Amino acid sequence: MTFWRDVLGLRLHTLRTMDDQGVKAALLAIGDSEIELLEPVVDDNGVARYLQRKGEGLHHICFEVDDIEASLEDLKARGTEMIDHQTRIGLAGRICFLHPNAMRGTLVELCQPLEAEAHG
Amino acid sequence: MPDFTLDHVIIAVRDLEAATEDYVALLGRRPSWRGEHPLYGTANTLFRIDNTYIELLAPSAGKPKDKRWRGELERALEERGDGPYALAIGTRDIKRAVKTLRHNGIEIADPRDGDGRDIATGAVRAWRNAWASPSTTNGLRLLLIEHRSPPDALPIAAPDADDSAYVTRLDHVVILSADLEAARRVWSDGIEARLALDRTFPERNTRILFYRLGDATIEISGGAEQPEEGLGKPDRLWGFAWGVGNIEATCRRLADRGIETGGPRRGVKPGTLVATVKGPQTHGVATLLIEHTPESFAPQSRAPHGAAYDNAPEQRAFSGARLQRVIIATDDVASALVAWRSTLALPETRANETNAARLDAGNMAIELVQPVPGSPLAAVAAERGTGMAGLVIEVDDLAAAVATLRANGIGVELQTESATGRPTASLERTQTNGVPVQIVGR
Numbered sequence: 035m036t037f038w039r040d041v042l043g044l045r046l047h048t049l050r051t052m053d054d055q056g057v058k059a060a061l062l063a064i065g066d067s068e069i070e071l072l073e074p075v076v077d078d079n080g081v082a083r084y085l086q087r088k089g090e091g092l093h094h095i096c097f098e099v100d101d102i103e104a105s106l107e108d109l110k111a112r113g114t115e116m117i118d119h120q121t122r123i124g125l126a127g128r129i130c131f132l133h134p135n136a137m138r139g140t141l142v143e144l145c146q147p148l149e150a151e152a153h154g
Numbered sequence: 155m156p157d158f159t160l161d162h163v164i165i166a167v168r169d170l171e172a173a174t175e176d177y178v179a180l181l182g183r184r185p186s187w188r189g190e191h192p193l194y195g196t197a198n199t200l201f202r203i204d205n206t207y208i209e210l211l212a213p214s215a216g217k218p219k220d221k222r223w224r225g226e227l228e229r230a231l232e233e234r235g236d237g238p239y240a241l242a243i244g245t246r247d248i249k250r251a252v253k254t255l256r257h258n259g260i261e262i263a264d265p266r267d268g269d270g271r272d273i274a275t276g277a278v279r280a281w282r283n284a285w286a287s288p289s290t291t292n293g294l295r296l297l298l299i300e301h302r303s304p305p306d307a308l309p310i311a312a313p314d315a316d317d318s319a320y321v322t323r324l325d326h327v328v329i330l331s332a333d334l335e336a337a338r339r340v341w342s343d344g345i346e347a348r349l350a351l352d353r354t355f356p357e358r359n360t361r362i363l364f365y366r367l368g369d370a371t372i373e374i375s376g377g378a379e380q381p382e383e384g385l386g387k388p389d390r391l392w393g394f395a396w397g398v399g400n401i402e403a404t405c406r407r408l409a410d411r412g413i414e415t416g417g418p419r420r421g422v423k424p425g426t427l428v429a430t431v432k433g434p435q436t437h438g439v440a441t442l443l444i445e446h447t448p449e450s451f452a453p454q455s456r457a458p459h460g461a462a463y464d465n466a467p468e469q470r471a472f473s474g475a476r477l478q479r480v481i482i483a484t485d486d487v488a489s490a491l492v493a494w495r496s497t498l499a500l501p502e503t504r505a506n507e508t509n510a511a512r513l514d515a516g517n518m519a520i521e522l523v524q525p526v527p528g529s530p531l532a533a534v535a536a537e538r539g540t541g542m543a544g545l546v547i548e549v550d551d552l553a554a555a556v557a558t559l560r561a562n563g564i565g566v567e568l569q570t571e572s573a574t575g576r577p578t579a580s581l582e583r584t585q586t587n588g589v590p591v592q593i594v595g596r
Contacts, residue, residue, distance in 0.1 A: 043473070
């Protein structure tokens with residue numbers, strides 16, 4: 035936060051601990067994108083292990099999609115290696131993660147903001 | 155339409171001291187007022203919040219002149235124990251409001267003068283009020299009130315918690331009804347409140363009438379199907395949903411004080427997080443905490459989250475900043491390109507380089523790069539493996555951005571982008587949480 039919020043002046047608009055995932059997350063707005071800062075609150079989840087192994091740094095990239103269920107079905111149909119075989123609720127909305135093997139070492143997340151899902 | 159507001163909500167309690175202590179903990183705020191009504195034989199504690207105030211009301215010792223008021227309260231406590239008791243509807247002209255309600259078929263007493271004295275400060279507040287007959291309000295205790303004292307005679311309840319971990323406002327009142335049509339006649343025709351929404355949730359077999367009263371919402375909830383045996387049964391004031399600044403922090407604070415909450419979890423309404431408060435500390439009030447976070451889920455709305463987050467002032471040099479691209483280090487651009495193009499269907503925008511490719515990802519680009527030996531990117535890839543290796547942030551004025559960074563003690567190295575010949579600034583990685591950041595001008 036010292037750098038992203040205080041030096042760059044990016045606006046922090048969400049700060050939340052997600053107990054089910056064992057992380058504290060902050061979302062800061064930059065243009066039409068967001069920077070997400072993740073801090074583990076337990077010492078045995080993916081984020082904690084990543085930090086132990088590699089130290090602080092870029093962790094994953096998240097793309098917004100219009101219809102996450104369709105995207106996920108499509109990926110599965112093409113045999114893409116997935117971490118999540120079903121979508122779940124995350125900070126950014128309904129989400130799923132691709133396995134880094136599928137993207138040659140990059141952890142990719144897809145998300146569909148909840149508001150688009152819960153209309154009407 | 156009348157000028158009605160939800161002036162305050164009344165909770166009946168037997169032990170005012172214990173209830174006050176519990177509500178100080180629950181609301182995270184200190185009382186605005188500790189008062190008594192010698193004339194009626196009751197005592198109260200008030201908490202003024204953003205859009206209304208909360209009254210904890212208890213019978214007091216002594217012999218009042220007018221016993222009806224205390225008698226009614228004691229009867230309610232006898233029947234149901236502690237719990238929500240009445241809603242006070244505010245008006246600036248009680249005489250006219252009484253006329254309106256009577257005209258609309260609600261029986262209501264003539265307005266009477268009342269006053270209360272704060273036992274600590276001796277301050278006095280005066281009002282006129284009039285109680286409606288529950289036989290004409292589908293069983294609810296409703297009163298009209300016109301305050302004679304200025305609004306600031308009742309101070310705001312001082313927050314007693316950090317991190318926005320306290321109740322800021324009354325989000326909505328919950329009324330349960332077995333006869334929604336009767337309830338609708340009371341609220342639409344009798345009180346002339348604005349029906350904002352009448353919605354049925356078939357999957358929950360629930361229909362809710364949402365009324366707006368000033369700055370508060372009244373939710374009247376019943377079954378989507380209403381069995382005949384329920385018709386004509388009285389409505390019940392069931393509970394309150396309190397808006398909080400930060401629900402995580404509020405739940406933690408309550409847990410520390412031994413108050414159990416279920417949550418936070420996602421609310422039925424999109425963009426809300428809710429937590430039910432359990433346990434005796436609510437004094438029989440169905441209690442929900444709610445945090446509205448529309449911006450968490452709607453990228454199109456980036457409005458700041460009120461005062462809930464401690465944000466630094468915007469840096470002018472970065473006010474137009476955007477994420478231009480993410481750099482992915484790979485040992486084989488061609489095969490990485492296949493993976494990115496085919497798996498995520500991102501179109502390629504630039505393929506004129508042998509050791510790099512760029513893909514269009516909507517509002518930003520993905521750049522796949524095979525690091526040149528000896529380059530900073532090669533050092534990152536050697537240390538962390540292939541994968542995400544940097545962020546490129548575009549600003550309006552590179553020189554101003556560099557000046558701001560340096561003024562904040564961030565190490566900046568100016569370079570020339572090999573592909574474009576344009577200047578870029580690389581930031582000292584130890585100061586950016588290990589993230590290689592480059593700044594470029596627009």
